[in-house]
Amino acid sequence: MPKIVDPAQRREAIADALFAIVLKQGFAKVSLRAIAEEAGLAIGSIRHYFTTAEGIVRFALETLVARVSARLETRLASLLPQLDAGSLSGGAAKELTVDLLAELLPLDEVRRQESVVWLAFEETARTDPALADVFETSVRGSRKLMARTLESMSHRGALRVDLDLDLEVDALAALIDGLTLRSTLHPEVLTPERAREVLSAHLEQLRK
Amino acid sequence: MPKIVDPAQRREAIADALFAIVLKQGFAKVSLRAIAEEAGLAIGSIRHYFTTAEGIVRFALETLVARVSARLETRLASLLPQLDAGSLSGGAAKELTVDLLAELLPLDEVRRQESVVWLAFEETARTDPALADVFETSVRGSRKLMARTLESMSHRGALRVDLDLDLEVDALAALIDGLTLRSTLHPEVLTPERAREVLSAHLEQLRK
Missing domain, CATH: 1.10.10.60 (Homeodomain-like)
Known part of the structure; x- marks a missing residue:
């Protein structure tokens, strides 16, 4: 059979x-x-x-993006209503926000491996225009997640009002990329736990 | 002959x-x-x-590190005395500091090519332990540059006093890595000029 x-x-x-x-x-x-x-x-x-091997590479990249996105969407769907309801203390709301964004940091073996593979894809895609669209979609998607996170803070009155939101979205996206790059490839210089602390302190500076 | x-x-x-x-x-x-x-x-x-090809790869990485370091050291040697003399206005001092750190961003073709090659080396070095020491030295070196920059701000009384300096060094190093990564590989999402703006706004937030 x-x-x-x-x-x-x-x-x-x-x-x-x-x-x-x-x-x-x-x-x-x-x-x-x-x-x-x-x-x-x-x-x-x-x-x-x-x-072809190229077909597998493209499918694998799409699979990686889909897995990370699905995890972030699930977290977002469970956290955003809690945050937007406004029933949490400022400190608890901030911790949830850090937890959400820290999904992108290499804080456990699954996320570390995803980060390593992601960086390898980035390098491969640079000389392979066939992969460029998947990357652009994903980079714009992560920018959107940053925007939704800051908008949620703003919506519940937790964000400083003197900020250029669009600039802060670029800053947050770049900070998380850099923290991921350093703590994935050079954990002896920046541990993943330290990366989470830096992210947390950054969000603290954006708060009222 | x-x-x-x-x-x-x-x-x-x-x-x-x-x-x-x-x-x-x-x-x-x-x-x-x-x-x-x-x-x-x-x-x-x-x-x-x-x-061997491996010998060339190692020498090339050392050459890249030496070129970028030499450029940064030259800038630092010309800027730090001006900054430390305290004769510049706050705004002028900040612009000089942004200029110094922006040497690491892909703002011209030379720096863009260096960034691209650097990222490719990062990816190669991940599975080649023979290159790890050059990277660790260089990543620690860039962390030291961030520390010297923030210390210089602190020395002339331009830095907020409520900051955890060590954490701010990690944040600045990660932000610049992330800005470089994004604006080198995804300039359609983050232009190098925008990366410089984000860096400038970040330094502004650290100022008194």
Whole structure:
């Protein structure tokens, strides 16, 4: 009796194999053969789902973006109503906001691996225009998350009124990118916990 | 009559050939053969200076760090005495400080190319422990520059007194990393000029 294979699961497993190769050896080692070996599949079986290594790379990037976005959306859906209801103390509201944005920092092994793979994709996409649209969508999406977070603070009267909001969105997005880059690649200079402290202090300075 | 070759110049030209390959095609395409072709040299001639591609990669990274550091040191040597003399207006002193730190942003083609190559090195070094020490030295060096800048502000009484200086150094270093990352790889989302504005606004918030 043939095994029943869920095509969506199989495609995700192939993306996970690509992530594992990037983590261990870097993007330069990604090939159909290496992915097949890592996933424990025959190359022919992978070709059933993807015709080229480029197709896998694109699907893997979309998978990474979808996973991080889904986690952020879930957090946002649970936190924003609490924040907007205005029933929390200022300190508790701030902690929730830090928790939400800290989803982007490499604070556990899952997020660390996502950050590492993300940075590798950034470097690969630079010379591969075929991936540029996924990146632009994602970078604009993270900018939107920063905007929603600051708007929620503003809505409950927790934000200083002398701020240029649009500039603060760019600053917050860049700060989180930089904290992620440093604490992922140079944890001996900036630990992930320290990155969270810096983020928290930054939000504190934006508060009334 | 044999041509007289300056060995230091020849080594720098080989590093420049590596930078050009990384810029155009990414790190994965760097090889002795590709470097020889880009530099217009015979492989044998390159082997006279470097025995392996890894040796060239390390020398190139050290060259990049040395070039950026030399530029920053020159700026610092000319600006710090002016700042510390206390004869400048607050606004003029702030502009000089922004100019100094903006040396790290991709505001012209030289700095843009350096940023691109730097990010590619970061990604390569992640799976190449042989380069880790150059990176750690450099990341600590940039942290030291941030500390010197904030200390100079503090020394002339231009810094808010309620700040945790050590935390502000981490914040400033991460902000500049993030601004550089975004405006180098995603200038359509954050232009380099906008990155400079964000940096300037951040320093403004630290001022008394």
